[in-house]
Amino acid sequence: MKDFASQNENYELRVRESFSKQNLMKTIGASLTRVLPGEVDILLKFRHDLTQQHGFIHAGVVAALADSACGYAALSLMPPDAAVLTVEYKINLLSPALGESLLACGKVTKPGRTLTVCSGDVFALKDGEKKLVATMIATMMSVRGKEGMID
Amino acid sequence: MKDFASQNENYELRVRESFSKQNLMKTIGASLTRVLPGEVDILLKFRHDLTQQHGFIHAGVVAALADSACGYAALSLMPPDAAVLTVEYKINLLSPALGESLLACGKVTKPGRTLTVCSGDVFALKDGEKKLVATMIATMMSVRGKEGMID
Amino acid sequence: MKDFASQNENYELRVRESFSKQNLMKTIGASLTRVLPGEVDILLKFRHDLTQQHGFIHAGVVAALADSACGYAALSLMPPDAAVLTVEYKINLLSPALGESLLACGKVTKPGRTLTVCSGDVFALKDGEKKLVATMIATMMSVRGKEGMID
Amino acid sequence: MKDFASQNENYELRVRESFSKQNLMKTIGASLTRVLPGEVDILLKFRHDLTQQHGFIHAGVVAALADSACGYAALSLMPPDAAVLTVEYKINLLSPALGESLLACGKVTKPGRTLTVCSGDVFALKDGEKKLVATMIATMMSVRGKEGMID
Numbered sequence: 361m362k363d364f365a366s367q368n369e370n371y372e373l374r375v376r377e378s379f380s381k382q383n384l385m386k387t388i389g390a391s392l393t394r395v396l397p398g399e400v401d402i403l404l405k406f407r408h409d410l411t412q413q414h415g416f417i418h419a420g421v422v423a424a425l426a427d428s429a430c431g432y433a434a435l436s437l438m439p440p441d442a443a444v445l446t447v448e449y450k451i452n453l454l455s456p457a458l459g460e461s462l463l464a465c466g467k468v469t470k471p472g473r474t475l476t477v478c479s480g481d482v483f484a485l486k487d488g489e490k491k492l493v494a495t496m497i498a499t500m501m502s503v504r505g506k507e508g509m510i511d
Numbered sequence: 512m513k514d515f516a517s518q519n520e521n522y523e524l525r526v527r528e529s530f531s532k533q534n535l536m537k538t539i540g541a542s543l544t545r546v547l548p549g550e551v552d553i554l555l556k557f558r559h560d561l562t563q564q565h566g567f568i569h570a571g572v573v574a575a576l577a578d579s580a581c582g583y584a585a586l587s588l589m590p591p592d593a594a595v596l597t598v599e600y601k602i603n604l605l606s607p608a609l610g611e612s613l614l615a616c617g618k619v620t621k622p623g624r625t626l627t628v629c630s631g632d633v634f635a636l637k638d639g640e641k642k643l644v645a646t647m648i649a650t651m652m653s654v655r656g657k658e659g660m661i662d
Numbered sequence: 663m664k665d666f667a668s669q670n671e672n673y674e675l676r677v678r679e680s681f682s683k684q685n686l687m688k689t690i691g692a693s694l695t696r697v698l699p700g701e702v703d704i705l706l707k708f709r710h711d712l713t714q715q716h717g718f719i720h721a722g723v724v725a726a727l728a729d730s731a732c733g734y735a736a737l738s739l740m741p742p743d744a745a746v747l748t749v750e751y752k753i754n755l756l757s758p759a760l761g762e763s764l765l766a767c768g769k770v771t772k773p774g775r776t777l778t779v780c781s782g783d784v785f786a787l788k789d790g791e792k793k794l795v796a797t798m799i800a801t802m803m804s805v806r807g808k809e810g811m812i813d
Numbered sequence: 814m815k816d817f818a819s820q821n822e823n824y825e826l827r828v829r830e831s832f833s834k835q836n837l838m839k840t841i842g843a844s845l846t847r848v849l850p851g852e853v854d855i856l857l858k859f860r861h862d863l864t865q866q867h868g869f870i871h872a873g874v875v876a877a878l879a880d881s882a883c884g885y886a887a888l889s890l891m892p893p894d895a896a897v898l899t900v901e902y903k904i905n906l907l908s909p910a911l912g913e914s915l916l917a918c919g920k921v922t923k924p925g926r927t928l929t930v931c932s933g934d935v936f937a938l939k940d941g942e943k944k945l946v947a948t949m950i951a952t953m954m955s956v957r958g959k960e961g962m963i964d
Binding site: 378379382383386387408412414419423424425443445446447448450453 | 529530532533534535537538559560561562563564565569570571572574575576578579594596597598599600601602603604
């Protein structure tokens, strides 16, 4: 994995401010942990109100975490006037999302002026162990000059 | 689109019971509307606590709706003793998820004994108009004989 | 499926000229059949030198047909000075690619200034029957002002 | 990346024999280089008859290499009586596939009795440099007891 340079020296502040505006992340209780240039982690404590019919965390929540981690990994490299939008992603669910918490790690694979491609891995944490439960490839888009979209 | 025959005469009851156990669907306020063999719709009223940083419904919620609609479309065709799990999906977000409500339509493309492939479309409903905001291909797996997984 | 209007009145000529420059399509013996605004079909006669280890047409060839059909469906709507590039695609292989020929149908789902999202279906043709063997979602990008890339 | 143990002590012979039956790989001139448990590399020399309209190697060929590398990475871990089929994959094309040759590296992310999830990266090699041109997630299926499918 290469190291990337951000085009925004205040990249961490920017990512944290944008994350704090994501109401869904508040609703599900997710928090932003690590923020590096091109690399962002999001943590979620297990909650019963986020499960599917077998008691695992719903794939939609797993995907929302990975998608947000990827989106903010992309945003962390963008210039201050750019907003980030998810174009598309693909996720494979590898194991039941069970445990004390979920950790989603988003990393930039290839940054670009318009499109940035990221990979996301989601781990279930339990008893100090880390198990890969999902893996994602996501395409993010840098959008400029759209009123109301500055993060 | 072909018509499919279910292997479970009580397919609708089964899908509705399973859906009622998806805590996430309760948490976000989604409801199951149409249930046909191989075709399931899910409706969500717009809520501010489900948005991302630009005020649109978060991609994770859009995906959760489409994923659940696809999963239940697959389950509707399965024999009574099978449970359904999402193997993977890919979603393209085509337009901002804004409007009075979102309607996710899941359809079986190809049923199978082990794997069932589905397509999902999510529409934003506003002022009587219907706009496509996301499109998905999903792979679902039929699981049998795993304790605690019967839907 | 909506009808789309092309931004290039000579869209068919443009698509056919570009296709004729795709050496791979010549190499595998594929031909462009239907070209409409936002909708393009490609046909391939079955050939033993294109198979995988079980004697089916290799997934890579199936994908190349669907990808090209989607790319040209996107290009057919673009202005004359734009070139098209595949950003990404996802394909599900539903049935063995066996038969007299394969027909790939690419359709625009959502056109855009920068990105165009398409769906592609590949059918195996045999004894007058048509069987769906693969389904794709693809994201295409319109590129302008890059020397040497005008189709 | 974890190390995986094969369920077939002759995994390398098996993979090489199966690869030699892939007519498409012969047709495009691809060769199998590294074969380890859960990890397979395929090499392709640049050829003008495999290009798309801008002179890059066609995305379909790039995908065929990555798909085959992933499929054989999965097969290398399977028991002797299992055959491998591609269920689906998603590929992002990151940079033009230009150079002296392409190297596709397939790795198992998560092996399973029925489904094995793999990641594939394709690099362009030129002047001793290695550039990532595509990245894939693929789902492979283990098939048993189907006549004529033993690899």
